[in-house]
Amino acid sequence: MLYRENGQFKTSYRADQQIFPIAQDKAVIGALVAFAFLAVPFLASEYLFRAILIPFLILSLAAIGLNILVGYCGQISLGTGGFMAVGAYAAYNFMIRIDGMPMLLAIIMGGLCATVVGVLFGIPSLRIRGLYLAVATLAAQFFTDWAFLRIKWFTNDSASGSVSVAELNLLGWVIDSPTEKYLFCLGFVVVCAWLAKNLVRSHIGREWMAMRDMDVAAAVIGIRPVYAKLTAFAVSSFFVGMAGALWGFVYLGSWEPAAFNINRSFDLLFMVIIGGLGSIMGSFFGAAFIVVLPIVLDNLTVMVGLSTATASHLTYMIFGALIVFFLIVEPHGLARLWSTAKEKLRLWPFPH
Amino acid sequence: MSNILLNVNGIEVIYNHVILVLKGVSLQVPEGQVVALLGGNGAGKTTTLRAVSNLLAGERGEVTKGSIELRGERIEKLSPAQMVDRGVIQVMEGRHCFAHLTIEENLMTGAYTRQDGKAAVAQTLEKVYAYFPRLKTRRTSQAAYTSGGEQQMCAIGRALMANPKMVLLDEPSMGLAPQIVEEVFEIVKDLNTKEKVTFLLAEQNTNIALRYADYGYILENGRVVMDGEAKALRENEDVKEFYLGMGGGDRKSFKDVKSYKRRKRWLA
Amino acid sequence: MAERKIGDVILDVQNISLRFGGVKALTDISFNVREHEIRAIIGPNGAGKSSMLNCINGVYTPQEGKITFRGQTFSHMNSRQVAEMGVARTFQNLALFKGMSVIDNIMSGRNLKMKTNLFQQAIRWGAAEREESEHRAFVERIIDFLEIQAWRKTPVGRLPYGLQKRVDLGRALAMEPQVLLLDEPMAGMNVEEKQDMSRFILDVNDEFGTTIVLIEHDMGVVMDISDRVVVLDYGKKIGDGTPSEVRSNEDVIRAYLGTSH
Amino acid sequence: QAKEQFFPVLVYRTGAYAPNGVPWANGYVDYLKYTNAKGGINGVKITYEECETGYATDKGVECYERLKGKGATVFQPLSTGITFALTEKAPADKIPLITAGYGRSESADGNVFKWNFPLLGTYWVAADAILQHIGKANGGLDKLKGKKIALVYHDSPYGKEPIPLLQERAKMLGYELQLLPVTAPGVEQKATWLQVRQSRPDYVLLWGWGVMNSAALKEAVATGYPREKMYGVWWAGAEPDVKDVGEGAKGYNAVTMQHGAEPQSKIVQDILKEVHGKGQGTGPKEEVGQVLYMRGMVHAMLAVEGVRRAQERFGKGKVMSGDQTRWGLENLALDQKKLDALGFAGVLRPISTSCADHMGANWARMHTWDGKAWKFSSDWLQADEQVLKPMVKQAADKYAAEKKISRRDAADCQS
Amino acid sequence: MGFFLETFIGGLMAGMLYSLIALGFVLIFKASGVFNFAQGAMVLFAALAMARFSEWAPGWTGSDSKLLANIIGFVLAMACMVALAWVIERFVLGKLVNQEGITLLMATLGITYFLDGFGQTVFGSDIYKIDVGMPKDPMFLFESTFQGGVLVSQEDLFAAVIAAALVAVLAAFFQYTSTGRALRAVADDHQAAQSIGIPLNRIWVIVWSVAGFSALVAGMIWGSKLGVQFSLSQVALKALPVVILGGLTSVPGAIIGGLLIGVGEKLSEVYIGPMLGGGIEIWFAYVMALGFLLVRPQGLFGEKIIDRV
Ligand SMILES: Nc1ncnc2c1ncn2[C@@H]1O[C@H](COP(=O)(O)OP(=O)(O)OP(=O)(O)O)[C@@H](O)[C@H]1O
Ligand SMILES: Nc1ncnc2c1ncn2[C@@H]1O[C@H](COP(=O)(O)OP(=O)(O)OP(=O)(O)O)[C@@H](O)[C@H]1O
Ligand SMILES: [Mg+2]
Ligand SMILES: [Mg+2]
DSSP: OOSOOTTOOOSSHHHHTSSSOSHHHHHHHHHHHHIIIIIHHHHOOHHIIIIIIHHHHHHHHHHHHHHIIIIITOOOOSOHHHHHHHHHHHHHHHHHHSTTOOHHHHHHHHHHHHHHHHHHHHGGGGTOOHHHHHHHTHHHHHHHHHHHHHOGGGGTTOTTSOEEOOOEEETTEEEOSHHHHHHHHHHHHHHHHHHHHHHHTSHHHHHHHHHHHOHHHHHHTTOOHHHHHHHHHHHHHHHHHHHHHHIIIIIISEEOGGGGSHHHHHHHHHHHHHHOTTOHHHHHHHHHHHHHHHHHHHHHHHHTTOOHHHHHHHHHHHHHHHHHHHHHHOTTHHHHHHHHHHHHHHHTTSOO | OOOEEEEEEEEEEEETTTEEEEEEEEEEEETTOEEEEEOOTTSSHHHHHHHHHTOOGGGTEEEEEEEEEETTEEOTTSOHHHHHHTTEEEEOTTOOOOTTSBHHHHHHHHTTTOOSHHHHHHHHHHHHHHHOHHHHHTTTSBGGGSOHHHHHHHHHHHHHTTOOSEEEEEOTTTTOOHHHHHHHHHHHHHHHHHSOOEEEEEESOHHHHHHHOSEEEEEETTEEEEEEEHHHHHHOHHHHHHHSSOTTSSOOOTTTOOOOOHHHHHHO | OOOOOOOSEEEEEEEEEEEETTEEEEEEEEEEEETTOEEEEEOSTTSSHHHHHHHHTTSSOOSEEEEEETTEEESOOOHHHHHHTTEEEOOTTOOOOTTSBHHHHHHHTTGGGOOOOHHHHHHTOTHHHHHHHHHHHHHHHHHHHHTOGGGTTSBGGGSOHHHHHHHHHHHHHTTOOSEEEEESTTTTOOHHHHHHHHHHHHHIIIIIOOEEEEEOSOHHHHHHHOSEEEEEETTEEEEEEOHHHHHHOHHHIIIIIOTTO | OOOEEEEEEEEOOSSTTHHHHHHHHHHHHHHHHHHHHTTTBTTBEEEEEEEEOTTOHHHHHHHHHHHHTTTBOOBOOOSHHHHHHHHHHHHHHTOOEEOTTOSOGGGGBTTTOTTEEOTTOOHHHHHHHHHHHHHHHHTSGGGGTTOEEEEEEESSHHHHTTHHHHHHHHHHHOOEEEEEEEOTTOOOOHHHHHHHHHHOOSEEEEEOOTHHHHHHHHHHHHHTOOGGGEEEOGGGOSHHHHTTTGGGGTTOEEEEBSBOOOTTSHHHHHHHHHTGGGTOOSSOGGGTTSHHHHHHHHHHHHHHHHHHHHHHHHOTTSOOOHHHHHHHHHTOEEOHHHHHHHTOTTTOOOEEOOSSBSSOOOEEEEEEEOSSSEEEOSOOEEOOHHHHHHHHHHHHHHHHHHHTOOOOOHHHHHO | OHHHHHHHHHHHHHHHHHHHHHHHHHHHHHHHSOOOTTHHHHHHHHHHHHHHHHHHHHHHHOOOOHHHHHHHHHHHHHHHHHHHHHHHHHHTGGGSTTOOHHHHHHHHHHHHHHHHHHHHHHHOSSOBOOOOOOOOSEEEEOTTTSTTOEEEEHHHHHHHHHHHHHHHHHHHHHHHOHHHHHHHHHHHOHHHHHHTTOOHHHHHHHHHHHHHHHHHHHHHHHHHHHOBSGGGGGHHHHHHHHHHHHOTTOHHHHHHHHHHHHHHHHHIIIIIHHHHTSOOHHHHHHHHHHHHHHHOTTOSSSOOOOOOO
16 A cells, blocks of 8 residues: 555666665664654653663664674674774774774774774684684684683773773764764664665675575685675674773763673674564564563563562573574564565455 | 265464464365375475374474364374374385485385284385395495485385375375386286275376376465366376376477476466 | 687686586586687586586686686686686676675676775766666676566565576676686576577677587487586596587486486 | 662572582571561661572573662672673662672772672682781781792682782792692592692682681691681681591681671570561571671671661662662761661771772681681781782773773763 | 693693583584584583482482482483473474574574573572582692692592593594484585485484583583583683584594694683783684694594685
8 A cells, every 4th residue: 555666667777776776664764763763852851872772782783783794795703792892992992092083983092903803803713613603702702702811901991900991082072972972873873774785785785695595605606705704794794893982981980891791792792683684674683582582571570569589580591592482483583574564464354 | 874984174274373374274185095295396296295194393384274084083292103003004205214324124114003913014125125136236335325215215115115095195206217216116017906905195296196096186386276086187188288298189398398388377 | 609719718618527526527627618608517416517617617627627717827716816817707607696686696696897996986986887778888888688677676585586596697797708607507497498598698699709618418408508518527537529520429418418318 | 669779699608619608598588577577778678589599600591680770779790700791781780789708809999889888898808808917917918028938729710710819919028929720629638738738838828718718727637738727718717618627627727808706796685586486497506697698798788888878878778770780889888886876886997988998908817726616816907008009090990991991970970 | 830731731731621612513514514512501500400300319219319309400400401402493493494504503503592591590590510420639649750639630630531432433424324414414405415305303412412412421520610600601611612613523633633622722811811811711712723724724534725716
């Protein structure tokens, strides 16, 4: 009814290659972004900003990064937490060691440092594959955990290994209130999502996907595995690193290496898979699911009046069961569920 | 007809909740016969076989309408393993050998459901090797490292190891050298006449399929568009033109074909 | 149909031997391919036909022997070099990128020709966008040519086998190859589809002057459309010549054709 | 409408650290219930809500955001990681943090850390008290010269906190310090204890949490290191740490945060009567009076007394805001008389804070596991202010510089 | 030299304990192609069940016999593991036939969450004790040769022997039974295995039960070493480098991998650790595994990774 492609004829390939070739999609996404920028700041409570929206946005960014690596290039990584840590600590060091370093630049530099580390740990992927690689990437996780605890220089000789940042200042705009933080993250994430979307629908994106789906065939059509895999690691860790920096700077304010421990890596992988491998949109769905669900469950179980322990055990159980449930309903994630729904809508009211 | 082994009754199959592939397919396979299922790419042959052997679930497909009966028993709810227990086994399209197992191990897994003792299994193994001598020479290689044709033989041999009553063969000729294709069909005939094994085979190679089959169904776009005795089908002008490549009597050289898509109209 | 000019030797395979552990996949194989011709390789299952293509293609490294392509001689090439020199291929066991749409699969064949860097692609402004559109236009021509317009945006994993084969061909064509290696492009097709595919192959050969090396088990097709045929058996060459020569070769009849053809 | 003072309670009753988190939480909540049973804080009823953090920083932050909206009086995160994160947020929200016996050691400097209250002692206090004790046992601190002391620590900011002090002290006293980090959660310590066996230190200090403590003791048994030479921090000196080691842990010492296991104390008896006696106890009865339960109670008492003190200035029987409570905590004056009245006679020594000193006390005792219970084994020990003060100041200054904040002036101290 | 030996032997022992957990991973992977991240949770669950049941047993039977209590605990815990295997097959794996490895892996993470919550709800989250009478005191060898002797933990020795026995039995199961072959077939291709009549559901219940058994043994040994509590589920992380080093599909690989990792880890921590400030063993284990994988991407004994076109 409302959702129809009919009558939307593309007169140029360019038009067909837009991010959202279907007009309704474009409208919906446009409205959503506008809503997020213009309406949410007036509607949301401080709790919503600080405890849900900001972590949701930052983790979406990290999930986009991880999705590039896992979803698009097919290299499973369990070291994401480590790359986030690199981004956070590197950004911190740029801030603290270079006087007058703009925060934005520091975050980007954090991303770049994560890129370097990511590429380094990506080198084994040229030889090791699949689950072997997945487990091997834990090396990155544990090594960075260790390095930031042990090497004092990284933490500016802080005895405990934990660091904190001074005020966030974006070209004179002091980002202080939750709303400002939210807007900052939102802007950041929207730009990054746009860049990521552009990449995955360009030829580099096709190279990644080709590596994922069939690497021998990819080599035969002239794709260099080295280049494809390492760029995927690079781009992925760039986004992940920036997300790490934001996590430290904006969400936590002060952090220790444990903020980026292995559970973070697993959570991110969850987001990517629940959301949908190989889908930028899915990264958002996944992040929302993993950030919001436990909180909702927590609140619900507490509301029912269970003791804290029972409530949180129950939360664990429901959370685990829901993950399995979603995987069964749609192994390709929420994004696929979404597109199936769209397909149905397109056919509506005819069943097929 | 009392000896109907398999009766497929107006089934619809949907993949992924949205893609409707079979739109009411009905067919019958009498006991002890070879029935061919013909049709172009994407007609739904594989899907039909999967529906019978209950392998649709793994592809996220489901039968939404109609019924399938084996000897009068409804079988839609059975698991693939239960189907094998009832003597119905499918040779999947695209080989699907167990890559890490050797050829012989592959064959032996086929005998998993057998209860009649080691000796009997060994005997069947010898029979399979006799049918496919090439497999015997490659028995210790991992299946993944054998050639495409060898894998095809392995897949067929593996199914035979179960001593089936009915075999669903999906594109047996694909990738086989011509004389092996002949051999495979000879084997089919052999099993059919000697051991009374019933076959339902999906084939693109219409020519040979109709030579060996008793009866044929032609499937296009998820519907049965024609069926009849194999002999009769072979004589049918449309079949000749579209499936045997012999428009106007003689076989045309592939070099000279210029396509004129009358077929599209025929199907509409 | 205009008479095709068959030119000089473009690809020369000399004394190739390939072993996998104890298995001798290829033993001392030599043959050549001339420009613009359609060269078929036939032989029983496991004869080493696919392995031969894999050697030319740089997927396998033969233990012995050399390959000369356009006057340059290699004992081993890596796949990318081969691709850059203009050799494309299709695969026997469908090696498509299953998760990608038809368009993306074929576009990926244009990969070598796309030059914009990572940053341009990320911003997707100017050059990157232009490039994308240009190549898309080319790919659309291939899609038209192969008559798969209706499936453009379908993930290839969902297509029936025969169409997947076409997409595989499309991806190879997108590379604008000088030599096209086809590994059983017609397996699993019915006669009509084989006719279509034959026509595609002949058209490619005609219109773009692409040299074609073809592996096929359907003797009808091979005999009809190829200019010369190599016959392999158990890794050895047992015949080489025009279709009619090969058809009457005793060894070939015994090893491969059987009596019925 | 009845006046209510809201206390958020961050707990971890599940996960790796639950065995330690649960008794603490039970003690904390029971004390709040007890206060209500006694008529609240000058008539102001206490309400509270638990939030499960699982010892994870991000969950802690979420809990903080959720509960602060409900008018939180004071937070006690019971996790070094969460403390670090909340330290950044508390000033903006004007909610004080009590981190009694944990958190940043330099946050004792109230001039920089306006909102942090590491009451009763920091890790530097703990470490110094242990050294004092060892010194005494050897007949003077100077006897430590030439000795070898190993620190087996949880490889995290928590475990690393005592290192600066121990190093400073090593320079002064001339002992050799060996650092042996154990990766969290500390289930595998074989390499660590092989190193201990090889270098044979005279003393081992144990800075662990959760399973790491009992695993360390078991490895000590397995490598034959004498438990009498082992000294734990107060987070490594409670029942869960030794319970399943049993006899093997006999002789193992730990420094206390003043209190130990005190089932006989008046407050415990009162709680048994007023809370458990009325069927309102949070955990099992046997737990009441154990070390971590006591700690939960003590921590709750500090929070309640902070509010009570604030009421003295801002109005008795009124609900105190976070800022007002901060003033109360900053001007705590719990003398012996008050403590005795509260039922903490023999459990705690007087505590008095000021704008500059947010710690309020630097006393500790040793207790030793006798196979069945923790028994005190030393007199009161006091950390050396001469050593600690400058270190705190220096570290706090560094923090202030990094964060670009300036020290509070006298006027600010009045607020 | 004495100390080197001590470290070396200590490493071997620790490695054996890792193997015990690695075994669970290998079993399930070999038989269903599932990389089972829930193995750690299963170890914890099994140990909790055994600890609690044997704690409650005297109350039910009225007898004080420790042996009896332990046996009851073990048997009931095993029953729990079989039930668990059945539930997992019925509600999770059975519905995910023919899905990609990574989806299955995520499903096992879901199971992990569920089990963590469920186990703690049913059995509590305190520290519990499993006491199967393993000797705690150290043993000294070669006291005449080296000063102070070479210390060996008797408890570890005990555990190592049990682990070795278990592995031997399981390796035989895979090698010499026809079920072993079917299991490997399932791992290669679910759908093809189904098509030839291998009943996936039954196979999976069997395999997960066997894995449950190995989890129970691991839980018993680790539990009596560490006490039974949540952290037990994290020892599974220690087994990860072991499985990739040994090869995901090889039972003997789990042992050799375990020994190599154990020794490498301890030696590195003791000899290199102090130079780098310590605490390096965890990542060193991975770096070591990585090093081996660069030479053999399928692990030491794993099945060759096949890529062919
Ligand atoms: N798993 C799947 N998900 C979605 N669609 C599918 C799936 N499998 C098959 N289809 C669709 O179902 C239709 C019929 O496919 P099927 O494989 O049954 O054809 P076929 O007759 O066997 O063709 P071929 O001769 O090429 O093997 C095709 O259009 C195909 O795209
Ligand atoms: N990577 C490999 N490892 C081991 N053996 C191999 C490998 N590749 C091919 N072989 C073996 O080499 C022989 C030739 O195989 P190839 O695939 O080239 O045959 P083919 O002529 O293409 O046969 P078909 O017509 O059946 O496809 C076969 O016996 C095969 O088992
Ligand atoms: Mg088919
Ligand atoms: Mg081949």
